Amino acid sequence: MSCTTCSTKTTTLADYASPNALTWCPGCGNFGIQVALKQALVALGVTPHQAMLCYDIGCNGNGSDKIGGYRFHGLHGRVIPLAAGIACANKNLTVVMEAGDGATFGEGINHLAHAVRANFNITFICHNNENYGLTKGQASATTRKDIPMNSSPDGVTSDPVHAQRFVLSLGVSFSARVFSGDIRGMNTIFQAAMKHPGFSFVEVLQNCPSYNKTTPHEWYQQRVYNVATEGYDPSDRAAALAAAEDVDEKIATGIIFQDPHSVPFMSRDAVRKDIPTELTQEVQQYDVSQFTAGMR
Amino acid sequence: MHIHNRFVVKVSGASGQGINSVGDTISKSLKESGLYSFGYREYPSLIKGGFASFQVDFSDQLLNSAAEHCDILLVLSVSAFTAYLPSVAPNGTVIHSVIGLQVSEQQQAILTEKNISLIFVPAQQLVKEAGGHPLMANTFLLGVLWKLLGLPSEPLLQVVRKQFEKKPDVIEPNIAMIEAGKAFEDAGLIPVELPFTLNSDLVDDIIIGGNQAIALGAVAGGVRAYYAYPMTPSSSILSYLASISHQTGMLVKQIEDEISVAQMTVGSSFAGTRAMCGTSGGGFDLMTETVSLAGMTETPFVCVVAQRPGPATGLPTWTNAADLLLAVFSGHGEYPKVVLAASDPSSCFTLTQVALNLSEEYQIPVILLTEKQIAESHFHLKDLPASIEISRGLVPESELGSLSNMDRYKNTESGVTPRWLPGQCAPTFDANSDEHLGDGSLTEDSGPSKEIFERRMRKHDTIAAALPEPELFGEEACDVLYVGWGSVKLTVLDAIQLYQQTGGSKKCSYLHYEYLFPLKTERLEALAQTAQKVVFVENNGTGQLAKLVRMESGFTPDHIVLKNEGRPFFVNEILSEIQREEN
Numbered sequence: 001m002s003c004t005t006c007s008t009k010t011t012t013l014a015d016y017a018s019p020n021a022l023t024w025c026p027g028c029g030n031f032g033i034q035v036a037l038k039q040a041l042v043a044l045g046v047t048p049h050q051a052m053l054c055y056d057i058g059c060n061g062n063g064s065d066k067i068g069g070y071r072f073h074g075l076h077g078r079v080i081p082l083a084a085g086i087a088c089a090n091k092n093l094t095v096v097m098e099a100g101d102g103a104t105f106g107e108g109i110n111h112l113a114h115a116v117r118a119n120f121n122i123t124f125i126c127h128n129n130e131n132y133g134l135t136k137g138q139a140s141a142t143t144r145k146d147i148p149m150n151s152s153p154d155g156v157t158s159d160p161v162h163a164q165r166f167v168l169s170l171g172v173s174f175s176a177r178v179f180s181g182d183i184r185g186m187n188t189i190f191q192a193a194m195k196h197p198g199f200s201f202v203e204v205l206q207n208c209p210s211y212n213k214t215t216p217h218e219w220y221q222q223r224v225y226n227v228a229t230e231g232y233d234p235s236d237r238a239a240a241l242a243a244a245e246d247v248d249e250k251i252a253t254g255i256i257f258q259d260p261h262s263v264p265f266m267s268r269d270a271v272r273k274d275i276p277t278e279l280t281q282e283v284q285q286y287d288v289s290q291f292t293a294g295m296r
Numbered sequence: 297m298h299i300h301n302r303f304v305v306k307v308s309g310a311s312g313q314g315i316n317s318v319g320d321t322i323s324k325s326l327k328e329s330g331l332y333s334f335g336y337r338e339y340p341s342l343i344k345g346g347f348a349s350f351q352v353d354f355s356d357q358l359l360n361s362a363a364e365h366c367d368i369l370l371v372l373s374v375s376a377f378t379a380y381l382p383s384v385a386p387n388g389t390v391i392h393s394v395i396g397l398q399v400s401e402q403q404q405a406i407l408t409e410k411n412i413s414l415i416f417v418p419a420q421q422l423v424k425e426a427g428g429h430p431l432m433a434n435t436f437l438l439g440v441l442w443k444l445l446g447l448p449s450e451p452l453l454q455v456v457r458k459q460f461e462k463k464p465d466v467i468e469p470n471i472a473m474i475e476a477g478k479a480f481e482d483a484g485l486i487p488v489e490l491p492f493t494l495n496s497d498l499v500d501d502i503i504i505g506g507n508q509a510i511a512l513g514a515v516a517g518g519v520r521a522y523y524a525y526p527m528t529p530s531s532s533i534l535s536y537l538a539s540i541s542h543q544t545g546m547l548v549k550q551i552e553d554e555i556s557v558a559q560m561t562v563g564s565s566f567a568g569t570r571a572m573c574g575t576s577g578g579g580f581d582l583m584t585e586t587v588s589l590a591g592m593t594e595t596p597f598v599c600v601v602a603q604r605p606g607p608a609t610g611l612p613t614w615t616n617a618a619d620l621l622l623a624v625f626s627g628h629g630e631y632p633k634v635v636l637a638a639s640d641p642s643s644c645f646t647l648t649q650v651a652l653n654l655s656e657e658y659q660i661p662v663i664l665l666t667e668k669q670i671a672e673s674h675f676h677l678k679d680l681p682a683s684i685e686i687s688r689g690l691v692p693e694s695e696l697g698s699l700s701n702m703d704r705y706k707n708t709e710s711g712v713t714p715r716w717l718p719g720q721c722a723p724t725f726d727a728n729s730d731e732h733l734g735d736g737s738l739t740e741d742s743g744p745s746k747e748i749f750e751r752r753m754r755k756h757d758t759i760a761a762a763l764p765e766p767e768l769f770g771e772e773a774c775d776v777l778y779v780g781w782g783s784v785k786l787t788v789l790d791a792i793q794l795y796q797q798t799g800g801s802k803k804c805s806y807l808h809y810e811y812l813f814p815l816k817t818e819r820l821e822a823l824a825q826t827a828q829k830v831v832f833v834e835n836n837g838t839g840q841l842a843k844l845v846r847m848e849s850g851f852t853p854d855h856i857v858l859k860n861e862g863r864p865f866f867v868n869e870i871l872s873e874i875q876r877e878e879n
Contacts, residue, residue, distance in 0.1 A: 020737055048724050049718075049719060049720065049721050049722070049724065052719075057729070064738075065732070065736060070724045071724070071726040071727065071728075071736070072563075072593070072726070072727040073727065073729055074559070074729055075585055075586070075589050078555065078556075078559045078585075078589075080556075080559075081555070081556035081557075081559035081560045081563065082559045082560070082563040082566075083563060084556075084559075084560055084563060085560035085561060085563020085564040085565075085567070085571065086563040086564065086566060086567040086718070088521060088549075088560070089563070089564040089565075089569040089571070090568065090569075090718070090719055110553065110556075111552070113552075114551075114552040266547075269547060270542075271541045271546070271547065272545070272547055279520040279521055279547060279567075280567055280568040280569045280717065280719070282518070282520045282545070282569070283520060283568075283569055284518050284686065285517070285685070285686055286515050286516055286518065286544065287516075288512040291512055291540060291543075292504070292512070292679065292680055295502040295503055295504050296501065296502050
């Protein structure tokens with residue numbers, strides 16, 4: 001399903017431009033994330049026709065119609081199985097999904113657990129701004145303890161979910177962490193995630209200028225460092241857990257963990273792994289007489 | 297034989313005692329002998345214990361329903377004896393293999409009053425004496441049953457040989473057990489004289505359940521991904537498709553919950569393959585937000601809902617048809633959808649393919665209803681109907697170049713818009729769950745919102761115009777017009793035939809709804825003009841089709857026959873209903 005335009009023309013940022021104006025708050029981390037995503041897609045030569053961008057509900061999802069490429073803006077908490085269904089049906093698409101911390105660790109946390117286990121070949125950009133922005137600043141599962149929020153004025157009493165610990169404990173095949181103020185870093189990480197065969201979890205530490213006063217842009221800027229220093233082995237799961245642990249003082253960013261032997265879902269499936277065609281190319285009438293023969 | 301031209305054998309025991317396997321062997325052996333049968337299963341929601349049964353009604357004419365009572369009851373456990381003794385017809389026979397069975401006073405009264413013979417077959421001991429394995433007690437009892445039925449042995453032996461094809465060393469021992477069972481003597485064992493004419497043409501027919509037919513409908517209809525979470529009575533669609541996946545190449549995947557099942561189905565379908573999912577009422581509840589999503593983004597979505605009695609967990613392994621209105625009103629907001637209901641394996645096979653076509657042609661969710669009674673009963677069929685042509689309604693590859701940016705959700709007269717797929721070199725768009733313009737861009741403006749809503753809803757009328765009216769069985773001019781949907785058709789048609797064959801004088805016809813939403817009522821209203829009486833028959837507690845008909849047309853039937861106790865309508869019950877109309 002490729003045309004001459006796709007195969008001969010060089011993809012540029014302009015190909016991902018949208019006539020619609022962005023509607024995020026001034027200073028929102030989403031601007032940088034969207035720029036980095038476009039840059040990464042262009043750098044990998046993914047044309048808008050091959051790009052399948054899936055969005056959850058939330059501030060990030062409001063950007064679904066402000067970028068090029070095929071897009072699906074689904075339901076709250078459900079973007080993971082939606083994107084998984086797309087990725088299974090056509091492996092030629094570059095499937096990227098975006099969701100906030102509310103969808104990922106609240107409404108749809110079960111989907112994350114099982115998608116990690118299945119190792120669907122999808123890149124997941126998790127916008128972690130530690131609150132529900134679009135509904136005006138309620139606590140999410142990643143909001144820090146004792147922080148007063150809209151709907152919990154006396155402070156959150158539950159302990160926060162630690163995103164990296166969560167996915168690493170489930171055996172994720174790729175996990176990274178980046179800061180929304182680091183566009184170059186996000187570009188690099190998004191590319192690595194898209195190239196990874198399997199489920200790539202990318203946690204973006206995203207500032208929310210309107211509702212997250214606890215960890216603003218500057219707070220992260222002062223604390224993040226690149227983990228890819230000499231001697232760090234991203235294929236060491238125990239080291240990854242240790243490196244990712246601190247989210248208060250010295251916060252590791254970069255590729256936290258990558259399984260060099262990752263086998264994505266469709267290559268694990270005994271029936272599908274050796275079939276060269278895609279499910280999308282196989283829709284036709286099939287004769288069932290071999291099956292009714294056994295019922296005679 | 298307590299019902300005209302129908303003989304009924306029920307095999308009962310504890311769950312886990314191989315009841316289904318015995319029932320299956322009986323059905324196949326009857327077909328092999330040249331007789332038609334209908335196999336009805338009852339079982340509890342547990343793995344070992346309780347009581348389960350497999351009832352085979354058979355005849356030399358086609359049967360698609362069960363009778364309430366049986367002529368022979370085969371009993372393998374105490375609990376089954378207690379549960380099923382009341383289901384034995386007058387002058388019937390009970391054969392049991394329960395050592396030291398205690399017959400209570402009350403049970404003795406039933407035996408005496410109904411003149412039922414109770415015969416003990418010490419199967420375990422006799423199998424041991426004959427050198428068989430304890431597991432072969434069921435086979436021994438089959439031999440006893442076959443002797444009682446007076447049917448030729450060879451068909452039964454054929455079936456047993458085929459059954460153990462992959463374990464050739466157990467074939468001869470099992471056959472020896474059948475022979476030993478046939479040699480069993482008891483004064484009470486008086487062979488039945490069956491009045492049936494054996495038809496050797498039936499040998500090549502098939503015995504199939506509704507779920508298998510749905511699965512094969514999916515295969516024939518080009519489904520390449522089937523997603524499900526186990527839920528009775530839909531689970532065997534999943535397990536059967538998985539068992540044949542190496543031949544079909546279909547991706548068959550059990551998913552963590554029904555929410556993900558529905559979402560993955562929408563995802564795969566959006567990508568451009570044919571995907572399908574299946575569940576029962578409770579699982580479908582979890583899916584309904586996704587049904588709404590499919591409606592809004594105009595993504596094809598097909599879900600099979602195999603009904604069982606609710607609310608909540610209800611009667612998980614039993615039958616009814618009480619989720620029609622759930623299906624019709626599923627999902628928040630207003631959007632077009634189609635609801636179909638199968639009644640037997642043929643319609644399961646065909647309607648699965650129809651559902652796939654409708655979902656793609658109109659870009660809508662389609663819900664296909666079945667019932668436990670359809671899903672898990674064993675039907676005798678000449679063959680499945682011919683497959684229907686696949687119709688996808690996609691923009692042809694050659695026309696992709698002429699598409700413009702706003703075409704995906706543009707305003708059209710029919711409401712149906714051009715659909716193309718991610719990966720194709722064409723204008724990209726946003727399948728947006730927010731209200732949206734032609735290219736999927738979000739809008740919150742009143743004018744466009746109204747226009748887009750009205751455009752989507754126009755598909756409802758377009759679909760309604762394309763769907764058929766309900767099917768009439770019998771003559772247009774009739775005394776009583778019965779109206780129903782789902783498995784009711786099977787019992788009503790069998791009962792009408794029985795009524796006519798036993799000298800019934802009223803002219804009865806049956807109007808059957810397969811296409812339930814958008815609902816067509818023109819034919820019903822026309823027939824009601826001439827029929828003396830219109831009677832709805834529904835296997836639920838409140839008459840959901842009658843309500844839907846009244847909502848859509850204002851029509852009210854003269855009478856509604858309902859049943860909501862986890863059991864299907866039995867043929868004698870509907871016969872009594874028909875006979876009541878004579879008075």
